[in-house]
Amino acid sequence: MKSKAAIMKTSGKIELGRRRAVWELPAELANLHHKVSIGSSCFLKLAPRPSKHWDARRAAELAVGAGFTLDKPCFFRSQIAFLSVTKIESLPDSVGPKMQTLMVGLNPSPYSSASRVPYGRPGNRFWPAAHRAGLISKDRDIHHALVHHGIGFTDLVRRTTRRAGEIDPPEFRSGFERVKSLIEWLKPKVVCFVGLSGWRIVSNPKAKAGIQPASIGLTTVYVMPHPSGLNAHASLKDLIGH
DNA sequence: ATGCTCACACATGGATGCCG
């Protein structure tokens, strides 16, 4: 997690990531998302160390991934991105380099957004299954999961809704483009889509749980059933297996 | 304020029916 000193207000702008690696921006943006209230607008200046992975598109995608909407297109000059953004109710990405697995959900639930933990509802079987499968060692701690186990978290759609059914297929497909870009950039070994319906909408309507024939770049795609209790078809034992 | 109960919502996959 970035220190508060990493966030500097400069003449109305909030400057993030100065002289840091691009991959450090998601955590800084998540930190900012935590600090501002829903609906408030910010003018961001993102100035990481120049890299081949840094451009206007990346800047916009990182802001969206952190739970902001863009008020207008990103202005990019001299390797510095300027963005006018508004915070929405969301759950920021937890991602970094050298990830083993990137977990991709459908979209955050109100509980997850409020608690800042994906699949965070006490009854959700994601964390018990991941813990018992030996994937993670600390319950409901995304930072620990990322740092110690190389497990990142994102969602196809960053907007919070009560039910995934409130998201239209075009919104999922648009979100998938962002997730694909994230995967091609950070190159996790495996990307795990949590919930068959999401992968079916964006890729293969007939997909079944398990390793998918299609990969994203060098990243293997795995699809597992949704761990919400609403999905009674998958038992905890099944989920541990996945 | 807290704990409990219970009807409901839901994702999923299998079964069934329709159409060309």
Added chain:
DNA sequence: CGGCATCCATGTGTGAGCAT
């Protein structure tokens, strides 16, 4: 017969309503 759409069973988490 194959492809597609629709219906149905499943059973657990959710959340409203109620009791304490």
